[in-house]
Amino acid sequence: MKTICRIASLLICVLLCASTALAADLTTNGGVALDLSALPHQDEAAPAAVYFISDISPESLVKAYQALNVELPGKVGVKLSTGESERSNYLRPALIGDLVQLLDGTIVECNTAYGGSRASTAMHLQLAQDHGFTEIADVDILDAEDSMELPIEGGNRLNVDYVGSHFANYDAFLVLSHFKGHAMAGFGGAIKNISIGFGSSMGKVWIHSGGTRTSGSIWGDQDPFLESMADAAKAVDTAMGDNIVYISVLNRLSVDCDCDGNPDEPDMHDIGILASTDPLAIDQAAIDLVYAMPDSGSLVERIESRNGLHTLDAAEAVGLGSRTYNLVNLDD
DSSP: OHHHHHHHHHHHHHHHHHHHHHHSSEEOTTOOEEOGGGSTTBOTTOSOEEEEEOOOSHHHHHHHHHHTOOOOOSSEEEEOOOOSSTTSOOOOHHHHHHHHHHTTOEEEEOOOSSOSTTSSHHHHHHHHHHTTGGGTSOEEETTTTOEEEEEOSSOSSOSEEEEEGGGGGOSEEEEEEEOEEETTTEEESHHHHHHTTTBOHHHHHHHHTTSSOSSSOOOOOHHHHHHHHHHHHHHHHHHHTTSEEEEEEEOSOOSSOTTOSSOOOOOSOOOEEEEESOHHHHHHHHHHHHHHSTTOHHHHHHHHHTTTTHHHHHHHHTTOOOSOBEEEETTO
């Protein structure tokens, strides 16, 4: 009798889980069924669309880009992280190669301001080759020939941003981000990729210091750093106008960033791919999805321990984009 009861209970559980999955608005790559009501900034009336697809594959990256219905003109740079070591959780060339080649894109990066494997152009290019990026596209280190200035109107902390001088050689950018935690910013997504990521080595110090210096230590006060990231992101997004789009891959969700050569192993499931023309909306959607996951405690703790959500507040204040978004499920 007890065996029959156990079997009956298991059947009821399976049926309930199946009905929940059927009723859910989306299911993540890791199999979590979710109603859109669980995402606090989701709003069908929002002007910013964020596209979601659960499958993480080369074909899905292309599908996510095509959903944006944007044709990037001229010479296209693909901004990503080349990673610090083979253990880093950077987006692998095998995953992104089809999309990069569809756009005839050039992979673009800037040197670091803290040493490591990407502190000089020669070292950075060698690492890009070692990690397989030169097999799918040309690689350009944007600050190989110094910096250029981008103006910032109404910034929280900064009135100018310093990016690699080769930035001016591109007509459009695809910002391809691996969403994850970060030891200093709490999390890294589109906003970090176009602020710290596009920043020249000098520009990285400028942002980290809250606009107080362009050389020396990258350490500074936390909130000024986060606010300066939002300012620098606004500079890049404004400079490119309609010729910049954003795709974020929510996989290998470690608490550590791709700049960490020895990151903690992820302890939560993969979520999927997001795409948008709005950098704030895509980061907010990624945050909402992470917070809605039942196994995201470590990543949420990392974000909150660094006051990481303040970056979104600062980005909204500087007019970078919209925190409300309409999530469009491409799995439907």
